Amino acid sequence: xxxxxxxxxxxxxxxxxxxxxxxxxxxxxxxxxxxxxxxxxxxxxxxxxxxxxxxxxxxxxxxxxxxxxxxxxxxxxxxxxxxxxxxxxxxxxxxxxxxxxxxxxxxxxxxxxxxxxxxxxxxxxxxxxxxxxxxxxxxxxxxxxxxxxxxxxxxxxxxxxxxxxxxxxxxxxxxxxxxxxxxxxxxxxxxxxxxxxxxxxxxxxxxxxxxxxxxxxxxxxxxxxxxxxxxxxxxxxxxxxxxxxxxxxxxxxx
Amino acid sequence: xxxxxxxxxxxxxxxxxxxxxxxxxxxxxxxxxxxxxxxxxxxxxxxxxxxxxxxxxxxxxxxxxxxxxxxxxxxxxxxxxxxxxxxxxxxxxxxxxxxxxxxxxxxxxxxxxxxxxxxxxxxxxxxxxxxxxxxxxxxxxxxxxxxxxxxxxxxxxxxxxxxxxxxxxxxxxxxxxxxxxxxxxxxxxxxxxxxxxxxxxxxxxxxxxxxxxxxxxxxxxxxxxxxxxxxxxxxxxxxxxxxxxxxxxxxxxxxxxxxxxxxxxxxxxxxxxxxxxxxxxxxxxxxxxxxxxxxxxxx
Numbered sequence: 001x002x003x004x005x006x007x008x009x010x011x012x013x014x015x016x017x018x019x020x021x022x023x024x025x026x027x028x029x030x031x032x033x034x035x036x037x038x039x040x041x042x043x044x045x046x047x048x049x050x051x052x053x054x055x056x057x058x059x060x061x062x063x064x065x066x067x068x069x070x071x072x073x074x075x076x077x078x079x080x081x082x083x084x085x086x087x088x089x090x091x092x093x094x095x096x097x098x099x100x101x102x103x104x105x106x107x108x109x110x111x112x113x114x115x116x117x118x119x120x121x122x123x124x125x126x127x128x129x130x131x132x133x134x135x136x137x138x139x140x141x142x143x144x145x146x147x148x149x150x151x152x153x154x155x156x157x158x159x160x161x162x163x164x165x166x167x168x169x170x171x172x173x174x175x176x177x178x179x180x181x182x183x184x185x186x187x188x189x190x191x192x193x194x195x196x197x198x199x200x201x202x203x204x205x206x207x208x209x210x211x212x213x214x215x216x217x218x219x220x221x222x223x224x225x226x227x228x229x230x231x232x233x234x235x236x237x238x239x240x241x242x243x244x245x246x247x248x249x250x251x252x253x254x
Numbered sequence: 255x256x257x258x259x260x261x262x263x264x265x266x267x268x269x270x271x272x273x274x275x276x277x278x279x280x281x282x283x284x285x286x287x288x289x290x291x292x293x294x295x296x297x298x299x300x301x302x303x304x305x306x307x308x309x310x311x312x313x314x315x316x317x318x319x320x321x322x323x324x325x326x327x328x329x330x331x332x333x334x335x336x337x338x339x340x341x342x343x344x345x346x347x348x349x350x351x352x353x354x355x356x357x358x359x360x361x362x363x364x365x366x367x368x369x370x371x372x373x374x375x376x377x378x379x380x381x382x383x384x385x386x387x388x389x390x391x392x393x394x395x396x397x398x399x400x401x402x403x404x405x406x407x408x409x410x411x412x413x414x415x416x417x418x419x420x421x422x423x424x425x426x427x428x429x430x431x432x433x434x435x436x437x438x439x440x441x442x443x444x445x446x447x448x449x450x451x452x453x454x455x456x457x458x459x460x461x462x463x464x465x466x467x468x469x470x471x472x473x474x475x476x477x478x479x480x481x482x483x484x485x486x487x488x489x490x491x492x493x494x495x496x497x498x499x500x501x502x503x504x505x506x507x508x509x510x511x512x513x514x515x516x517x518x519x520x521x522x523x524x525x526x527x528x529x530x531x532x533x534x535x536x537x538x539x540x541x542x543x544x545x546x547x548x549x550x551x552x553x
Contacts, residue, residue: 011374016374024377097348097353132341135345164426167311170418171418216353217353218352220382226376236537243543
């Protein structure tokens with residue numbers, strides 16, 4: 001059986017700066033695999049390890065960064081047997097529909113896939129929609145908020161963690177599910193796995209190899225830095241005087 | 255104000271239904287409602303649809319809901335921002351060939367729906383403009399609530415979810431929190447370390463009558479606090495008068511969930527980013543600072 005784990009490469013938010021107007025400056029940022037996607041990769045790596053003859057494929061879509069060899073190794077050292085990336089400049093800032101359409105087409109082109117998993121949301125936009133949209137575009141059973149995922153007798157048994165309850169469902173394959181960040185802890189890859197990752201197959205596809213345009217449906221009118229609250233930023237040592245001042249600061253507010 | 259012809263509201267909670275009904279009525283001449291839980295209706299709603307068995311999973315009704323909304327071709331679909339709401343919003347948007355505008359706090363209509371949301375972990379504000387049909391997940395509190403009216407003769411939707419079988423549902427026992435409305439919050443980060451120091455932070459919260467919150471790793475990795483208490487972009491947003499951060503480094507994913515009048519930080523690392531986001535900070539170990547602080551405050 002084939003399982004696909006989707007992931008997004010995102011800039012480290014702590015390193016983003018904003019130009020005077022408009023778009024964020026990501027040039028100085030380190031890139032990483034979305035933190036929620038790591039949980040999804042781990043969840044299916046554990047399933048794949050228990051199955052005989054299970055091919056786990058990592059899939060991403062994005063701009064040039066998808067070719068970064070360190071990040072390719074990073075994803076392949078976490079369990080997937082191979083990775084596929086769809087590369088196009090447009091995909092760097094595309095909306096969730098455009099990305100979902102690309103991922104759905106890529107899943108179709110991989111062929112014979114039974115399960116696609118996603119993190120609950122991307123590390124940068126966190127709209128929590130790409131999984132739902134991709135599943136719907138594939139016409140598959142689609143669920144989000146999945147906090148436990150098992151493959152039993154050829155079907156999925158999932159637990160969904162909702163605001164006021166948890167529910168258990170059986171889901172026929174093929175299916176697309178988005179998993180919560182507490183489904184499991186992502187592994188730290190061993191040096192051996194990182195070395196092995198360099199030898200695993202990876203494919204970069206151009207957008208025009210797929211039956212979609214990568215064009216966003218929802219237009220981004222503007223993206224600008226949020227104005228920050230002005231803070232006093234008085235910082236003192238934890239000596240007697242500092243603690244007296246701390247207590248006084250808190251008393252002022254109660 | 256110019257209005258579009260028709261809209262749908264999709265929500266479970268009564269509060270969300272009343273708010274979204276008022277929102278939809280501002281923008282559309284006709285408002286239909288899919289009530290996912292108890293049958294509720296509001297002023298301004300023209301038609302109500304309910305689920306045959308609201309105690310089963312909403313996922314079983316997803317296909318029926320998408321079909322209903324597609325047939326009526328509304329220009330606007332407002333969806334409650336819950337996990338089921340996000341799922342349905344995605345499925346509805348896919349059927350209309352568009353994206354979902356999520357986490358929206360402000361909407362304007364000028365022939366298309368222009369919405370505002372946070373981006374990059376709360377660092378940025380993103381303004382988006384809808385395609386032909388707008389599917390929008392709305393943050394609670396974005397509209398004043400409409401008045402409730404009796405829900406008369408709703409149309410009942412049947413499950414069409416072959417392929418998904420409902421097994422069981424368990425109500426959550428975890429204590430409900432009202433962190434987002436708390437006037438004072440004591441928040442612990444990973445620097446708190448263990449249960450002993452957590453108890454000190456809880457004692458401080460008791461003394462100053464604050465709600466306890468935490469950062470994501472404290473809840474999800476260390477399991478020191480329940481997950482409904484983590485503050486940040488993927489957790490709860492808080493807007494207290496006083497926010498005391500103990501052992502919180504100040505990563506943007508966390509601080510973007512905090513909009514406090516006064517921020518006080520206690521952290522052993524003088525270079526922690528929280529010190530450039532606070533009004534008053536003390537560099538010190540929680541285990542040393544908290545007992546002395548509690549003693550001073552009790553005096």
